[in-house]
Amino acid sequence: MASTIRVRAVASGDVTEVQALVQHPMDSGFVKDAQGNLIPPHHIEVVDFQHAGKTVFTALWGPAVAKDPYIKFNFKGGQKGDDISVSWVDNKGESDSLTAKIS
Amino acid sequence: MPKQNRPDRTRRLILQSALAGLVTGCGLAWWPKGARAADAALWPKDAFTQKTEADAIKALYGKAAEASDQVKLDAPEIAENGAVVPIAVSSALPNVTSISIMVSENPFPLAASYKIPPGTSAMVANRLKMAKTSKVVALVESDGKIYSATKEVKVTVGGCGG
C-alpha cells in the first residue's frame, strides 16, 4: 500500500501542525533528458487537506515546486485521533489520496 | 559511549514519530468516483503562466501589493541547491485568506499559492525550485488587500562536477 503521500499531523493544544511529503517528479518542462529532448511538464496542481469534512488548506502548485514536494501548515480545531485527509491531482489528471490520524 | 549531539537526537525523535505516523497513516483512502477532493479546476492556470511578477500578481489577485514588515519571509541567503530551496512565509496580519510565493527570475514567477480558510494559520513552509539568483517575493492577502515581503536568494551551480 505504498502511497505517494506521507503525512504527519500532530495536535498540540488546539492547534494541529500538518506536514506532508509527496512523492512526485514535479517535472518543470524546462529540463532535457539524456537525448536532448525536453521532458514534458508533469507536476501536481492542487493539494487538498480536509478535516471533519471541511477543507483546512489548499495548495496550488506550479512547476517551480521542488521534486518530492513538502508542505507544512497548521490549523485550529483538530484533536488527537481525528482523521485528516490529503489528496492531490496533477496536470496529467493523475491523483492520489490518503487519510491519516492526528497524533 | 559517544555523546549524541542534539541534531542526531532531534532527528531520531522526529523519525520515531514518523514511523508511528507511518503505522497509523496507511489508512484506507476512499473517494467517491468523480468527487475527488483535490479539484484541478481550482488551479489558476492564467496566473501560473504569466512571465512577469507583476502580471502574475495581477492575474492572481487583481491588485498590486504593498510592502509590509508584517509579512515574514524565511529563505536562505545562499541556496544549498537551487532544486530544493526551503522557504517559509508567515504573517501576523488579520484575516489572511491567501499566501503566494514568487521567484522573480524563474521562467514563470508564480511558484505556489495557498488558500487559507478561517481557522488556519497564516503560515506555510515549502520547498521551491529556483533557476538562478533571484528575488523571492512572499504575498499575503489580508482583509482583501495584498502585502508583500522580498528577499534575494543567491543560487549558483553546485560545484561537485556541475
Added chain:
Amino acid sequence: MLRVIAVLIAALFLAGARPAAAADAINPDADFKAFRDYFTKKFPNVPLNDFVNGPYSMDAGLRKQWEAIEDFPPYDFAVDRGKDMFATPFKNGKTYGDCFPNKGIGIRQDYPYFDLKTGEVITLELALNRCRETNGEASYSYVKDEMASLTAYMAFTSRGKPFDIKIPNDPRARAAYENGAKYFYSRRGQLNFSCASCHVQSAGEHIRTEVLAPALGILAAMPIYRSEWGGMGTISRRFVTCNSQVRGVPLDPQDENYRDVEYYLSYMANGLPISGPGARP
C-alpha cells in the same frame, strides 16, 4: 630530529599525501589516530560525532537549510520501500533477513567486513546482491533505486550506532585495507585530484556553492537523497560519479578498489554514529 620528522609528516598530510607512520608497515591503528587528529585539529569547534553530518558540520547557513529538510526528509520514501522489500519474500520463500545477522536489522555499522573464507571485502551492497543471487533472484543495479532503498532501510535501523569495522589479523585483510588507503590518496583523472585532495586537504572549503565534506565519517550518512540527483544514490553511485567528476574513467560499481576504499574510510570512522540515510545538496 624527531620533531623535524613530525613536522614533515604533518606537512605531507596537509598536502593531501598520506603520512607514513612507519616505513612500509601497514598500521591501521596509527593511521586511525593520525586521521582523526588531523580533522579534530583542523576543526576544533566541530563535536566529534557531528563530522558524520558532512558539509553541515562545516557551514551554518547550509546547516539551517538541511535542518529544514530533515524535518520531513525526501529519503523517507526510500526507507519505506526498503522496509517493504525486506518484508517481501523471494520466489523461493526466503527473505533478505535470512542472509544477514539479526535478520538484517541494526547491523549496517558492521559493514564492510573482510571475508576470510573468500579473501575479499564484503560491503553491504555486495552482500545484498549476493543474497539475491543465492536465492535465485536477479541482481539490482548498485547505484540507485532498489539498492538505495534497501541500504536506506538498513542504515535507518542502525541510526546512532557507532561504526564497528574490523581488520582481522590476516595479511589479505591488511592488504585490502592498505589498498583502499592507497586508492584514496592517489591522484587520478584529468583534474588530477585524489579523494583526499577534496575531502582531506580542502575539507570545509567551498567548491562553488557546495562545501566539501570531511572524509572523517563521510560514509556514515549513506545512502543519500541528493537534490542534485533528484533522488537516492548509494556509496557505489557516489564513488562512480566522483571519478567522473575529476574527469577520470570510473571503475565498475563494487570494483575491488571501491570496496577497499569503503573499507578504509569506514575503519577510519570507527566509533562515529551511523547518520544515514542522509539528505545532501
